Amino acid sequence: MITVKIRYDSIEISGHAKDSIVCHAVSAVSGMVANYVESQRWGRVALDDNGYLKIYDVREEYIGNPLFSAMTKALYDICEEYPENLIIQHV
Numbered sequence: 001m002i003t004v005k006i007r008y009d010s011i012e013i014s015g016h017a018k019d020s021i022v023c024h025a026v027s028a029v030s031g032m033v034a035n036y037v038e039s040q041r042w043g044r045v046a047l048d049d050n051g052y053l054k055i056y057d058v059r060e061e062y063i064g065n066p067l068f069s070a071m072t073k074a075l076y077d078i079c080e081e082y083p084e085n086l087i088i089q090h091v
Contacts, residue, residue: 002016
């Protein structure tokens, strides 16, 4: 099960899904955003090889940017299609 924790200024993704298509989809969406955030210095990114990714310390002027809204929408779409593989929590 992949768990996504959404906070005001961060998003944390951890775990693995039973269905590899879910892992690939979540990785593609979150990786694209993480790479952009890091390259533009909007915030910080932490990741490891065990399915963990955190985008955090997002600068105030970028919180609520459409890029984050698009990522959240895509993750909810994946969750709707594969609810047994992905859970999203607002904490």
